Structure formats: structure tokens, C-alpha cells
Amino acid sequence: VLTYPARFMEIIEHIPKGNKWGALINIDDIEPMHLWKMRKKGCVNLYVGLESFNPLDLAYFEKPFYKKKINPKDFLLRLRKGFNVHVFVLRGLPNQTKEEFDEMLEWLDSHDISYTISRLHIDGVHVMETEHLDREFMEKKFIEDMELTRHNLHKFISKYL
Numbered sequence: 001v002l003t004y005p006a007r008f009m010e011i012i013e014h015i016p017k018g019n020k021w022g023a024l025i026n027i028d029d030i031e032p033m034h035l036w037k038m039r040k041k042g043c044v045n046l047y048v049g050l051e052s053f054n055p056l057d058l059a060y061f062e063k064p065f066y067k068k069k070i071n072p073k074d075f076l077l078r079l080r081k082g083f084n085v086h087v088f089v090l091r092g093l094p095n096q097t098k099e100e101f102d103e104m105l106e107w108l109d110s111h112d113i114s115y116t117i118s119r120l121h122i123d124g125v126h127v128m129e130t131e132h133l134d135r136e137f138m139e140k141k142f143i144e145d146m147e148l149t150r151h152n153l154h155k156f157i158s159k160y161l
Helices: 004-012 032-040 057-058 072-080 098-110 135-160
Strands: 021-025 043-051 086-090 113-121
Touching: 021 113, 032 043, 043 072, 072 086, 086 098, 086 135, 098 113, 113 135
Parallel strands: 021 043, 043 086, 086 113
Antiparallel strands: none
């Protein structure tokens, strides 16, 4: 049985030359050699589940890249050298503060990395308040986050429309 990256690398061999496409990747199981091959075979867009830069929240999710001590900022900057990158972030994580979340978005914006903002779900229910984020704030930000996400997704795909 082939592992996920090996099987994926086998599948992309069948993509006709000249096609442009995108892939959802995990920070922890993609090798530079895979990225080079993906780019060579026409991959232009990469989607990455980031969630947060907060080490406590990454530990909470047991994110493999955190356990492997992979710096997500460094990784994203390397990806930007050859790909159009879009990340998924979550508002409402247990250790997240308003300031920290804003700093993460500012960093992403400053490096021209678009993002989708979603809410943390526990047992299928949106988290609507945490120790650091009250319900009123979360409700207000929900509409803003949806608008920002719509804008970012349009920016991300507009070059291909």
C-alpha cells in the first residue's frame, strides 16, 4: 500500500500538460521534492489548514507540524515562492485573544497570503465565546469574517476567472 504522498505523486503523473490545478496540503507531510513535482505538473494553488499560529492552540489540536517543530510562518513563506497560497484559520480557539488573531491576519495580509476565516466547532456547534472572546464580539465578527473570506476567495481565484 502506498502512503498518501506517494499515491498522490503517482496520480499527478496523469495530469495532462498545460492544466493548472490546486491541492490541499498538510504542512507536516509534504516534502520539497513533492512540491517541486506538483509545480512542474501544473499545480498553482495550495490550500493549507493552518488554524492558528498560537502554540497552545496547535497543541490543543495535536497538529503534527507543531509536534514536529515546523514553523508555519517559514513554511508559508517558502510556499509563496512558487504557489498561490490560501490558508484556513479559525476564530474561537481556546487560547486565542483578539489581538493575537488580528496579528495573524496582519501577518498573512503583509505576505499576500489569502485566508478563509471559520469558527471552531465542538460537537457540531459553533463556539460562540471563550475565556478571551465574548459572545457579542464573536457575533459581530461573524459577519465581518464572512465578508473578508468572500473577498479573499475572490482575490485568490480571480487570476483564473
